[in-house]
Amino acid sequence: MLDSVRGRLTLWYSIVLGLVLVFLAVLTYLLYWHNTSQRTDSNIAEISDAFVTTFNAELADETGPDAVKNAAHESMLEHRFRDTFFVLLDPSGNVLQSSLDLPRTATSRDRPTPDFFSSESFRALVAAASNPSTLRTIRGHGSKDGFRAQARPLSAGGRTYTLVVLQSLHPQKEMMEDIRDTFLWAIPIALLLASIGGYFLARKSLAPVAAMASQARGMGAANLHSRLAIANERDELGQLALSFNQLLERLEASFEQQRRFMADASHELRTPVAILRGEAEVTLSQAERSTAEYRETLAILRDESQRLAHVIEDLFTLTRADAGQYPLTFRDAYLDELAGEALVRARSLALTKNITLTSAIEPDLPIRADEALLGRMLLNLLDNAIKYSPLGSTVNLACCRQGDHYLVSVSDNGPGIPADLQPRIFERFFRADKARSRSEGDTAGAGLGLSIARWIAEAHHGRLELTRSDPSGSTFTATLPVSPPI
Numbered sequence: 342m343l344d345s346v347r348g349r350l351t352l353w354y355s356i357v358l359g360l361v362l363v364f365l366a367v368l369t370y371l372l373y374w375h376n377t378s379q380r381t382d383s384n385i386a387e388i389s390d391a392f393v394t395t396f397n398a399e400l401a402d403e404t405g406p407d408a409v410k411n412a413a414h415e416s417m418l419e420h421r422f423r424d425t426f427f428v429l430l431d432p433s434g435n436v437l438q439s440s441l442d443l444p445r446t447a448t449s450r451d452r453p454t455p456d457f458f459s460s461e462s463f464r465a466l467v468a469a470a471s472n473p474s475t476l477r478t479i480r481g482h483g484s485k486d487g488f489r490a491q492a493r494p495l496s497a498g499g500r501t502y503t504l505v506v507l508q509s510l511h512p513q514k515e516m517m518e519d520i521r522d523t524f525l526w527a528i529p530i531a532l533l534l535a536s537i538g539g540y541f542l543a544r545k546s547l548a549p550v551a552a553m554a555s556q557a558r559g560m561g562a563a564n565l566h567s568r569l570a571i572a573n574e575r576d577e578l579g580q581l582a583l584s585f586n587q588l589l590e591r592l593e594a595s596f597e598q599q600r601r602f603m604a605d606a607s608h609e610l611r612t613p614v615a616i617l618r619g620e621a622e623v624t625l626s627q628a629e630r631s632t633a634e635y636r637e638t639l640a641i642l643r644d645e646s647q648r649l650a651h652v653i654e655d656l657f658t659l660t661r662a663d664a665g666q667y668p669l670t671f672r673d674a675y676l677d678e679l680a681g682e683a684l685v686r687a688r689s690l691a692l693t694k695n696i697t698l699t700s701a702i703e704p705d706l707p708i709r710a711d712e713a714l715l716g717r718m719l720l721n722l723l724d725n726a727i728k729y730s731p732l733g734s735t736v737n738l739a740c741c742r743q744g745d746h747y748l749v750s751v752s753d754n755g756p757g758i759p760a761d762l763q764p765r766i767f768e769r770f771f772r773a774d775k776a777r778s779r780s781e782g783d784t785a786g787a788g789l790g791l792s793i794a795r796w797i798a799e800a801h802h803g804r805l806e807l808t809r810s811d812p813s814g815s816t817f818t819a820t821l822p823v824s825p826p827i
């Protein structure tokens with residue numbers, strides 16, 4: 342039972358509730374005991390005052406040597422209370438009149454025994470009688486619970502008597518026992534009921550968790566589209582299910598992206614391989630070929646394998662980037678120099694299309710960067726600009742500093758990218774015009790160049806955006822921090 346959360350919850354809940362109940366019971370008992378004791382004392386004081394008033398009134402009517410005894414007798418007859426006794430002692434300490442000598446009231450239970458009046462405690466009480474607030478508890482002598490006793494001086498006929506008022510503590514004790522007994526059975530019953538209720542409550546509250554667990558067990562890569570049922574979105578379990586569903590959504594998106602990536606990658610690899618095989622088969626289908634024919638086939642094979650190698654390298658870069666495993670080597674470099682090198686490397690491609698490469702590069706642009714990767718980003722942008730520009734046009738590379746950032750822009754006079762496709766050009770394998778891209782022969786890309794360029798900008802804590810694209814041409818701008826926080 343303790344293996345389950347609901348069992349543990351119930352146990353803890355019962356323990357805490359039990360402790361609270363016991364604490365409250367003890368507190369209630371003590372407070373009640375204190376109040377009852379105080380009430381008994383004030384009750385005795387009131388009864389004794391009333392007795393003295395009656396006694397004085399009776400004494401005024403009495404004459405003769407037994408006036409005091411008679412007045413006391415009359416007063417005792419008048420003040421007959423259950424469990425309360427009066428004793429009048431003469432000035433030498435002997436019992437002059439006692440209500441114990443009166444006929445028993447039906448309800449009186451504890452009565453002091455005769456030895457009570459000769460006991461040590463009684464003597465001590467009488468000795469302290471000069472102080473009217475003297476109240477003592479005297480145990481034994483006829484009551485197992487004891488008596489609460491008050492002794493006060495009483496003047497009559499020029500002599501000082503002592504009035505003792507006794508009240509049995511038995512009723513008080515009996516009431517306290519009743520309270521204690523009530524607590525003794527009520528607390529376990531309350532605890533039992535609360536534990537049963539708590540257990541069912543915990544079971545009901547945790548039922549959705551069990552349901553979620555069984556639903557989650559049935560989920561796998563094949564049915565990632567299924568979602569947990571949410572009973573109440575606002576409670577904690579609803580929030581948990583919501584977070585779980587959001588996680589599933591991200592996982593599904595990531596699986597889907599991965600799947601698309603694999604499908605696109607294999608498609609991109611299949612095409613050049615098919616071309617390689619087709620060319621070889623066509624060439625080999627005839628026993629004899631001229632040297633020129635062999636050279637032509639080999640040139641095609643070389644170009645296609647170059648293209649294949651390029652795609653494989655790009656794929657490898659992206660998968661390592663995704664896994665965060667691409668080894669980045671940041672060094673102090675100069676952006677103007679990297680830009681100059683990229684221009685030189687792009688020159689041969691530009692020549693094939695008679696494109697003029699121009700530049701506006703500010704001198705002395707120190708940067709902390711992975712030189713190889715930043716060079717690759719520049720070359721990708723220049724390659725694209727040349728690839729998608731008409732023959733004889735101009736491509737410009739500009740680098741300048743703006744505060745603590747560098748702006749690197751590559752502009753061309755190409756046809757631009759249709760507005761509806763612009764948001765997608767950084768997606769992997771995305772090509773705005775697939776047919777045209779492939780017809781570019783060995784310069785045709787697989788649609789990975791911009792994805793890699795953007796990743797490189799982000800790896801340098803910067804960003805890459807298409808900042809202009811219309812029928813007059815396109816501009817890609819990379820914003821790079823001068824000192825990336827590496």
Ligand code: ADP
Nearest residue numbers: 725726729766772773774786787788789790791
């Ligand atoms: P690709 O290998 O096809 O060049 P990229 O990721 O580099 O792949 O580019 C994605 C697509 O964006 C390209 O297929 C092309 O349609 C479009 N594109 C990129 N650069 C330019 C540009 N300078 N002018 C026009 N279109 C461009």
